[in-house]
Amino acid sequence: MEQLSRSIKLENLPAQVAYENQDHLPEKIIQFGEGNFLRGFIDWMIHELNKHGLFNGKVVAIQPTPHGRVVPKLNDQDGLYTLALRGIENGQIVERNEIISSISRGINPYSNWEKVLKVAESPDIQFVFSNTTEAGLTYLQEAYDEQKSPLSFPGKVTAFLHHRYKVMNAKPDAGLIFLPCELVESNGDVLKELVLRYAKEWRMSDDFIAWVINYNQFCNTLVDRIVTGYPKDNIEHYRELLGYEDVLLTAGEPYHLFAIEAGEDVVERLPLHQAGLNVKWGAITPYRELKVRLLNGPHTMMFSVCYLAGVDTVLEAMQDPDLGEFVKGGMIEEIFPTVKMDEKEKRAFVKSVIERFENPYNKHYLADIGMNAIYKYRSRLIPSLLDYIEQTNKLPKVILFSLAALIVYYRPDRNGGDFLIGKRGNDEYTIRDNKEALTALTKAWDQFENGGADVNSLTRSVLENKELWGLDLNEIEGLNELVSSNVSSILLNGMKESVKKLAKAATK
Structure with a gap:
């Protein structure tokens, strides 16, 4: 040839x-x-x-x-x-x-x-x-x-x-x-x-x-x-x-x-x-915010939820009826209103993001998106979380469900040296992040599993860490209670059933 x-x-x-x-x-x-x-x-x-x-x-x-x-x-x-x-x-x-x-x-x-x-x-x-x-x-x-x-x-x-x-x-x-x-x-x-x-x-x-x-x-x-x-x-x-x-x-x-x-x-x-x-x-700041919040933000929001629900790629997540609706709901209902840009341009961008997520040719692995996820959550989703609360005086349920899923994703099954090993059923996955994040999550889960702490104490100890999130998230009224409730549901019912439960609550 x-x-x-x-x-x-x-x-x-x-x-x-x-x-x-x-x-x-x-x-x-x-x-x-x-x-x-x-x-x-x-x-x-x-x-x-x-x-x-x-x-x-x-x-x-x-x-x-x-x-x-x-x-x-x-x-x-x-x-x-x-x-x-x-x-x-x-x-x-x-x-x-x-x-x-x-x-x-x-x-x-x-x-x-x-x-x-x-x-x-x-x-x-x-x-x-x-x-x-x-x-x-x-x-x-x-x-x-x-x-x-x-x-x-x-x-x-x-x-x-x-x-x-x-x-x-x-x-x-x-x-x-x-x-x-x-x-x-x-x-x-x-x-x-x-x-x-x-x-x-x-x-x-x-x-x-x-x-x-x-x-x-x-x-x-x-x-x-x-x-x-x-x-x-x-x-x-x-x-x-x-x-x-x-x-x-x-x-x-x-x-x-x-x-x-x-x-x-x-x-x-x-x-x-x-x-x-x-x-x-011209000024690139609006487009950086558009990309970070409405492309990178949904990636971080979805990865732990969808991976622990049993799928491996973004495309598989979008093809699943429950997971696809979870992603679109969080993006459109909770993140979209926080982006300060022309409505028409925002809608066009969201449409393009969904098309990219549903691209049949791209194998975008959720585990790859999950590298250094604590920092990504802080930079990509915390700003939308805070702006949503300021605008509506309500907690964003999808964003905070993803925070609960992130905490569960970081549950270590064993130490892997410079990283942690988690488990999804019988499958192992690698948890990669900086030392401070891995140490904080390991300590919190150890207190839950071996030190007698309950789920509320587990999430409280994680959410109060300003080094991880840039602020003490427990100071936001009702936030720890909602995250704790979601973690309990995930541990008790599994991720897929918890996503369905979230969707049912949203329609009431």
Whole structure:
């Protein structure tokens, strides 16, 4: 079977695969990262811009870590790869397959740093994108060597900018626009501060530091799309469908959101919205709240309830009548009213979230959502809990049922070293969280099982822990009583029956 490359004949492609050659375009973007997300999100967006004649530029992808394996594959395929977008869109199952041609080449900076510096010398380069994970957008103490690539991502950016500054004689128009995509709040501001820190520690000139501050833009962004990557579970289906071999085949969902805080000059130079893309320019805080509360919040709200009820994935939970109604009820009745945004936009977002949860192609495991769930509950659901109480003077029953389920989920069967092992029937599962959370829940359950404490005392001891929740939840009138009652029901009747009981109470 022929390998995907620029030599592939267009007439041999099946009708289900779209392809538009963009080889003639200049390199305008340097991108730190070449993984599934960037290829399924940013590089796809640039490809769409180019198709509409709105950007006419290509991407140079830089390998972010010394042990990356994507760059050789990318270069073997002449920068090409297939993106398969699969899911539910406006109530319909869709599957679109397209060869993305926005990447010109990949560079391994650890063996070819001089090529990266050559990119820095190009007057065509305008933008810098990145996704090096949250761990990449951090400080790492390291020495500066002009001939070698720094190990850290911010270090690479600093060295790249310093070389560009020198070669281009500190021209103001040589400054770049940074749009980091790491899931870190105020990611542009964070990257800028890290670059300035490296510049000072590496004793670069005050003039260079002033040039970075005055002539480079670091935009805060928020990204949203699930990109699952290489579809190994059904790769034979794709080989037959495509008619060629693609080792970088990338699968993702149709939904996407890109919120960017930037000036009008950036909007004009990167008119993503004009290509029909779901891009929001301006303050990203409302969209962060929208995503955290109405996408991440329901994920955290559902995971322990649905997992302990016997299902393993988000899709299975949504397909179960009782669990699906539990999730939708909490999202629409309790979380939705707390989000301060245009009603029409909120309703559209909720519709898209439900479609994403019901995507038949995504295996989103509840146990994965449950990692570090105490912190997630605090950041994703406590704000909605407090706002709901303030608005209605009532307790949100679904949100608090999920809090009871979370406490039961953290019931340890045994110690697993750096984590705990819980049990669902005869099946074991891993409880992963920080040491403080695991210690607090272990102590509370031990007092219940071996120290004579009742359920009310169990929940009270957990809910009073300000380190876990940011406040003493027992101070909210009636909260401990409701959570305690739910924990008792789960322990006595099981999760599935308790969910049904909750639903019946809601209809009275």
